[in-house]
Amino acid sequence: xxxIFAIPVSPEEIGLIVDEDVGSGDIxxxxxxxxxxxxxxxxxxxxxxLCGQAWFAAVFAYLxxxxxxxxxxxxxxxxxxxxxxxxxxxxxRTLLTGERTALNLLQTLSGTATVSRRFADAVQGTxxxxxxxxxxxxxxxxxxxxxxxxxxxxxxxxxxYDGILIKENHILAAGSITRAVATVRLLHQxxxxxxxxxNCAELEEALxxxxxxxxxxxxxxxxxxxxxxxxxxxxxxxxxxxxxxNNIRTVAETGIDFISVGALTKDLKAVDLSMxxxxxx
Numbered sequence: 001x002x003x004i005f006a007i008p009v010s011p012e013e014i015g016l017i018v019d020e021d022v023g024s025g026d027i028x029x030x031x032x033x034x035x036x037x038x039x040x041x042x043x044x045x046x047x048x049x050l051c052g053q054a055w056f057a058a059v060f061a062y063l064x065x066x067x068x069x070x071x072x073x074x075x076x077x078x079x080x081x082x083x084x085x086x087x088x089x090x091x092x093r094t095l096l097t098g099e100r101t102a103l104n105l106l107q108t109l110s111g112t113a114t115v116s117r118r119f120a121d122a123v124q125g126t127x128x129x130x131x132x133x134x135x136x137x138x139x140x141x142x143x144x145x146x147x148x149x150x151x152x153x154x155x156x157x158x159x160x161y162d163g164i165l166i167k168e169n170h171i172l173a174a175g176s177i178t179r180a181v182a183t184v185r186l187l188h189q190x191x192x193x194x195x196x197x198x199n200c201a202e203l204e205e206a207l208x209x210x211x212x213x214x215x216x217x218x219x220x221x222x223x224x225x226x227x228x229x230x231x232x233x234x235x236x237x238x239x240x241x242x243x244x245x246n247n248i249r250t251v252a253e254t255g256i257d258f259i260s261v262g263a264l265t266k267d268l269k270a271v272d273l274s275m276x277x278x279x280x281x
Contacts, residue, residue, distance in 0.1 A: 006075050007054055007146045014058040016139070018101055022063075026097040036091050037091040039281045040099075042106070045272035049117045050085060051075050051150040052109035055143055059102040064094040071196045076150040079119065083272070092279055099275050106271040108140070109147040112197050114271060116151025116264050122245055123259070128252035131156040131238070135266040144265045154261055165187060165215065166195040177202060181209035194238070203227055207234055215260070224254040 044050075060067040067090030072077050080109035085106075088095060119130045121255050130153040136144045143157045157163025166180045174180035177195060184193055197203045200223065206214045207230075216227055218241035231237055238258040239251050251259055 004149055005229055007142065009054045009058040011062055014055065014062050017105070018062050018098070018201050019060055021024075021101045022097060026093070029093045029096045029120075031165055032092045033095065034091070034093060035117050037090065038095050038277050038278060040095050040277045041087040041199055042088075042103070042276055043274045043276065044079050044083045044085060045274055047114075048110050048271040049113040049151055050077050050079055050106075050110055050148040052106040052143070055109065056086075056102045059098045060088065060090065060094060061105045061181060063098050064090060066090055067098075068092055074147075076113070092265060092277070098154035099277070101276055103273055104270075105143070107273045108268065109150075111145055111268050111270040112147035112265055113151040113281075116148045116153040117266065118150030118151075118245055119248060119261055122248050123252040126249070126252035128256055129257055130248070130261055130264070132157065132264045133240075133260050133262045133266075135262040137265070137268070140226065141146075144161060148264050153261075154258075157238075164191050164193050164200075166193070166196070171195075177205045178209045181206070181211055185210075185258040193280070196240075198201040199223070200226055200230060203230060211235055213231065213238055213258075215240055216256075221250060221254065224251060228255040246247075 007016045018083040031140055052074050053071060057069050060069065067088060069086055069088050071086045072084050079085070103200045123130055132145060132148040132153060132155055145158065148155060157165065164184055166184065171177055171180050181193055181195060194213040194215055195206050195211045196215040196217050197206050198217050203214055213236040216224060219227060219239060223238060227237060238260055239256045243251060243259055243261045248259060
């Protein structure tokens, strides 16, 4: 499994998320004395892969500097149901105000990591790498792509600025696969070029044009096997379209290099977490 590096979360980006909930102030938490302190425990309610510690902690750091968080497990760890994930201590108001936003982030990113682990496990031993896509929740792309890595899958390009992927509409606008590849080579000579094709005839054209990777869009298993045979290692091949946990192993066993799966970040089910607060007075 790839090494996971911690992701810094800036006060500016977490501030936008917290302020969406808090606005001009938590008017309900104001019933608690400002001096009151509390402890809290976050518990998993189902088997999951943890992800989102930095975002969770950043919520409470944004609200107050004196909240202490101790983690019992780390990002990328598989945990069982009813596992204590962390304990917190700070002012009661801070814990109450930050609870929902912090849990929303933690359960959403853990949901992404948990699904990613299932897909990664499904192709284990085949040599294929499972990639995410740009089908992420608005404002949470960095976080979700980190969660994908925590689950054992890999990142495709982060956005439109750091990778070339020529798709159907680009090809139509350029006039052909050959022209599209030639034009982008002139504009970005040092960047790898990936192009999407819909059949083996287009694959042949992409290979002749010198594409560095070819995205095989909605190829069935027979077509994938044919594409691998035609390519014979001349370039990297990526499969995409209608990939599920039920069929990804079969796709991987064709000898494909990469499989991109929008469901890692798009078809999201947050994991079930609980935060229990004990007031200390």
